[in-house]
Amino acid sequence: MKIHIIPMLLAAVLLSACSPPEPPQLKQGTLLPSAKAVADFQLTDHYGKPFTRENLKGKWSFAFFGYTHCPDVCPTSLAMLAQVMRILEKDNTLDVLPQTVFFSVDPERDTPELLEKYLPYFHPDFIGVTGDPQQVLLLTRQLGIMYGKAPGDNADNYLVDHSASIILFNPDGNFLALFGIPHDPGLIAQEFIAIKNYYEATR
């Protein structure tokens, strides 16, 4: 019996090596059927330098959309993304680490100077991006990210309702996957690796 099983196994291995890889099965993430190109946008990072579509190229990017006046959901999500980074930093198979970008959906209050103070608290490599509200809208509309001002406890203290999803851009700068809430850093790190391996195997 043994002699029959081994060639069969061998054939199965060879067959699977030749057929195109299956998309990864994801619990937390949603992979787009095909990566979506993003029209150019002109924003500013927390160092005061331009941040455009070009800054999303050459490496993987996690993007989160929030605002610094948000005391609950946004710090929770940014701390979670810092945990994802710490997990990935220990992974020796990664030649280049992904970047994490916080796009402000409250650009009137979130200046580059404020983001420069705020973002490194979570992780020294996190990038804060803000700028012209029209440009923020131009980018977010393409990604299905929604946000809007909501009245706060007084006029200067408005709140911003916003999509809590995390967007993953591939190294071509294209929108490839998103991670819905509730976020689990271990699962996001694991699924990021699965998505990256699939992307590299299907290029």
Add this chain to the structure above:
Amino acid sequence: MKALIMAALLYGWSLPATADPAILVENAWVREAPPGAQMMSAYMTLKNTGPDDIVLASVESPAFTMVMLHKSVIVDGIARMSHQDDLLIPAGGSVELKPGSFHLMMPAPGERLRSGDQVEFNLIFADGSTTRVQAGVIKKP
């Protein structure tokens, strides 16, 4: 004059509060805010050990100019914060103030609170009773 006000404040603060023995507060903490953050949040679990529902009407703190009761909700992937006028703690039940749900929101004080600092909150219930709570400032990983 300043000393007089301080003394009055301290005296006012040290007046014995009508503690509500039916409410047990556990795990009270304040999230250390990043530099530049204008708002902070605090969390705790309120347990009602009594036979009657209790309504939390407002919260005060000597550390903050204002304490608001908020709730974060996620509807269809959109995070929203809504102001709560009060909070019902059902008889024999408990309400957890936790990230992504009910929380206290406070404007960050001029001098940044750091992990290890202690803050006091005074919970004021609809029946006029009050409970004081000590909460440590914590940096969440």
